[in-house]
Amino acid sequence: MTTLLGRFKQRLRRFAQKPGSADLTPYRALLTQVNARAEDIGKLSDEELTEAAAALRGKDEFTKADLVEIVALGREAADRALGLRPFDVQVLGALGLLDKHVVEMATGEGKTLAGAIAAAGFAIQGKRVHVVSVNDYLAQRDAEWMGPLYRLLGVSVGWLSQSSKPEERRSAYQAEITYASVSEIGFDVLRDRLATDEADRIVPEPAVALVDEADSVLVDEARVPLVLAGSTSGPAADPKLAELVKRLRRDLHFEVDDEERNVYLTGAGSELVERELGGIDLYSDEHVSTTLTRVNVALHAQWLLHRDVDYIVRDGKVHLINDTRGRIAKLQRWPDGLQAAVEAKEAVQTTDAGEVLDSITVQALLNRYPEVCGMTGTAVAVAEQLRTFYALEVLVIPSNVDCVREDEPPRLYATLEQKEAAIVTEIAEVHKTGRPILVGTLDVAESERLSRKLAQAGLECVVLNAKNDAEEAAIIADAGSFGRITVSTQMAGRGTDIRLGGHDSTDRERIAELGGLYVIGTGRHASSRLDDQLRGRAGRQGDPGGSVFFSSLQDDLFAQYVPDYDEAIEVAEDGRVTDSGALHTMEHAQRVAEGVHLEIHRNTWRYNKLIEHQRLLLLQHRDQLLTTELAWEELSKRRPERAEELADIDHEVLVKAARLIALHHLDQRWSDHLTFLTDLREGIHLRALARQNPLDEFHREAIPAYQRIVPDSWDEAEQTFAKVVIDADGAHLEDAGVQRPNTTWTYLINDNPFSSGLEETFKGLVKLVRRR
Structure with missing residues (x-):
């Protein structure tokens, strides 16, 4: 009877879970076995521990007992080499990864260490592992941080970045475990595909991809093609054309669609441009594929791409901003003459054109690997896509300590100005107590605009955006200090913990009594997962914390995905919208955005x-x-x-x-x-x-x-x-x-x-x- 009741409960639990989620029960049983091995493995010397890991190599089949042994050895090795004793939830995460799942672990629960134990387990099975990171900084940091653990287990590790030279790349790929960003691996694969000598190829046959921030890489960036192009001498953008389109008037000479993604000349605009260019016919065979194209690109650069939102200008160069991470997209540019047009717009030196030699999407790149697994803090929301596109299931790992963060209801305002005024007021009120505040903005321009308003209100803040991302780790590490106000773009994938009291935990108890870190979102992202990742910066490992999101009816998300909203709403004196229908519509706009992207x-x-x-x-x-x-x-x-x-x-x-x-x-x-x-x-x-x-x-x-x-x-x-x-x-x-x-x-x-x-x-x- 008890067995039948247990089976019924298990089926009921599975029925209640979201599609694409795996059952945690078998892994709890393995965890019990891992814990049972702890005492005996703890008696081993370092040399004996390394030998025990080596003894597992070379087996034709890796059994569940072997899986338990390597994870138990990994836990002990982490304790000795890093001074970090993995919690049970981290052991569960490692077991799930080794079983080729995407594990969902809350922000701050120690995914890096769980991933390292799993990577070592794959390597000991004789499988070459690529730990796919979201950026070069995390690839280097994690490879060096986890290095002592790997060495104690007898596993080699390497890492590479955009600045790595060919021989450094070759050496990194020869290691059993290689840390690298998804784009660097993809570009190396593309270069290998154009090699004219077999000895020039450096990327080994794919075996295992262990993907950090799996939802971002496997879903958000999945459809992004990585492109390799050869240099060709192409005409630079004409500065005179850039000046010409600046003089054009919106709705008279050109129109922009409702979503502000496309711009095109009107009849009056075409006539003006033709006259200014010497009486040409833009739509003749001679000019339609050349001059007209350059005019359209110049229009696009002038009116659809915005400084400090899509790019910044630094040291006389245009640098693109990665819109999902808020960082400079180093050494990157737009194709098809758009880069040169933006450079002409900003009056900096223009670059040449190029022809596409080959390309590969991130999804196709990762589907090359026979085995894929990953870890993130927000996977259940994209479980359906992970199953559809990668045949992966999500394993939800419970938190080590229950989250006590207080998430306040979202606040909606009628106008952008009223929203930002309310944010400044909220920051000022909370700051009086000394409670640290993290403000998450959607782009660079917003972060700088808000910082100016805070300065006008006599509030000092630290800004983290694409203009100073080199100081990222230090800024984030101290964002939990007493009285600190940190304004940051896109907290997803930052990879650095925010500790109460700062990097040295000074005043930790004092700040905990104040309620911990307070997270303020200045707008809703197009994906609810990005909202959740921002919230997750507070309340880590059972710490107190709080969060609240501000939005306005003039936000891009609302304007793009609910453009025809014109219902009468109740608005307070300060501009706050109290109408429940309007609040629901904002949630609806976010769901529409997610549906469109899917x-x-x-x-x-x-x-x-x-x-x-x-x-x-x-x-x-x-x-x-x-x-x-x-x-x-x-x-x-x-x-x-x-x-x-x-x-x-x-x-x-x-x-x-x-x-x-x-x-x-x-x-x-x-x-x-x-x-x-x-x-x-x-x-x-x-x-x-x-x-x-x-x-x-x-x-x-x-x-x-x-x-x-x-x-x-x-x-x-x-x-x-x-x-x-x-x-x-x-x-x-x-x-x-x-x-x-x-x-x-x-x-x-x-x-x-x-x-x-x-x-x-x-x-x-x-x-x-x-x-x-």
């Missing part, structure tokens, strides 16, 4: 699946060219007389020359194919007007185009082989006009195939490009 993700992946399939097939052919004598065999068969002329040259030289020729033309055809697909996708949604399915039409044109790549590349390679000079030094390809890019660009763009009316309405802005 729909874009789904439709983007439908297009990218075909492209990724084509890419994998092409890579198989490219690998044959790179690792065998296929190129020489094919070209000498096509041009036997040319092969006869070269008979006196060393065979290895001829093989290499033929390989370089074939690879060049194959890569060029693939680059052209990607350009064709980009152009095709940009207008494919219009096929719906003719009652055609855009996705079907995309496939109908993309498949025949792909099938011509290899034959066309062989034809071109044959022509080059016939005319290029080949001697003992190899093929003189540059003399024959066959030249690979001598510099490359790497960048990211927000990808959206515009395959439905919904997506067309919320058309994404091309973003984030990086030059290497």
Whole structure:
């Protein structure tokens, strides 16, 4: 009877859980076994502990008993090497990761240590592990921080960043565990795909990806293509054009759509521009693909991209801001002339253009790994997407100590000005007590505007945004100090704990009595998970804390996703909206935003699946060219007389020359194919007007185009082989006009195939490009 009752309770619990969540019960049983091993393992010397971990290596099958043993060894190693004894919840997290789940652990519960124990467990099984971080700082910090733990377990570890040199990257990838940001791994994979010598490739075959901030990487950035482009000499943006569009008047010369994502000339605007440019016809064959495009890009740069929101200007250069993390997107830029247009707008030196050589989405990059797991503080909200796109389930780990944070109801105001006035008043009132305050803003401009208003009110604050992100760790570490006011953009993925009393916990008890850290959100994010991550900065590990979010009817979230809201509402004297319907509508706007992003993700992946399939097939052919004598065999068969002329040259030289020729033309055809697909996708949604399915039409044109790549590349390679000079030094390809890019660009763009009316309405802005 007891057994039946237990089974019923378990099924009831599973039924109550959200889709995509796993049952914690089996892991609690394993935890009991891990705890039972603690006393015996504690008696081992350091050398014996290392030997015990080594004894687990080389097994054909890793059993549950082995899993228990490695986690028990990992707990003891963490205690000795780091002075950190993992709590039971961290052990549960490590067990869940080793079972290839996405574990949800509350902010401050020690995900880094749980992930390190799991990474060591995978490595001891003989699996190479990539710990995928959200930025370079966390990759280096965590690799160095967890290093003593790995060394005690006999596991090698490395890390890499944007500034890592090729040999440093090779060394990092040779380690059993490699810490790196998702973009750095992706860009290295792209560079390897264009290698002309097998020895130049540095990324090993993928095995295990352990993803930190898994919801951000696997969902928020999943549809973002990482792009490798070759340098080409392109025309810089015309400063005169930038000055011209500044003089245009909105609604007279140009119009901006309701979501402020697209801008286009009116008839009057076209006439003015044509007159100012010498009486040209913008829509003639001569100018429609050149001058008109540059005018539209200049308009986009002038009216849709805003300084201190989308980018900042520092040291005479335009630096992009990562809009999900509030940091500078280092060494990144926009593509397609947009970067140069923004630079012309800001009167700084402009950069060159480039052509796309290859690309890969973050989702496709991570799907290369046979095994994927991850950890984050907010996974249940995206459990459906994790299951749909990655076949992953979420394992929710309870907090080590119950959260006692007090989350106040959201406050809504009629106007932006009234909201910010109320925020300043709230900060002033709380600050009188000495309670530390963390204010989370949505962008740089807002953080600086708020800091000025606080200064006018006689309140001193510390600002953390993309302009001073180098001081990030120190600012965040002391955000819990007595009397401290910290204003920060985007707290997601900061990776540094906020301790009550600051980094040395001075006045901790005093601050706890005041209620702990007080978090104020100045607006609702497009994702409720980002709100939760900001809230989670307070009330860590059972500390007291509080949070409240302010919003206004003029916030971008409300304006974009509930643009037609015009109901009569009750407004207090200070502008606060007390109408429950309006409060509900703000929540609705956030859900709409989340739904739109999910729909874009789904439709983007439908297009990218075909492209990724084509890419994998092409890579198989490219690998044959790179690792065998296929190129020489094919070209000498096509041009036997040319092969006869070269008979006196060393065979290895001829093989290499033929390989370089074939690879060049194959890569060029693939680059052209990607350009064709980009152009095709940009207008494919219009096929719906003719009652055609855009996705079907995309496939109908993309498949025949792909099938011509290899034959066309062989034809071109044959022509080059016939005319290029080949001697003992190899093929003189540059003399024959066959030249690979001598510099490359790497960048990211927000990808959206515009395959439905919904997506067309919320058309994404091309973003984030990086030059290497």
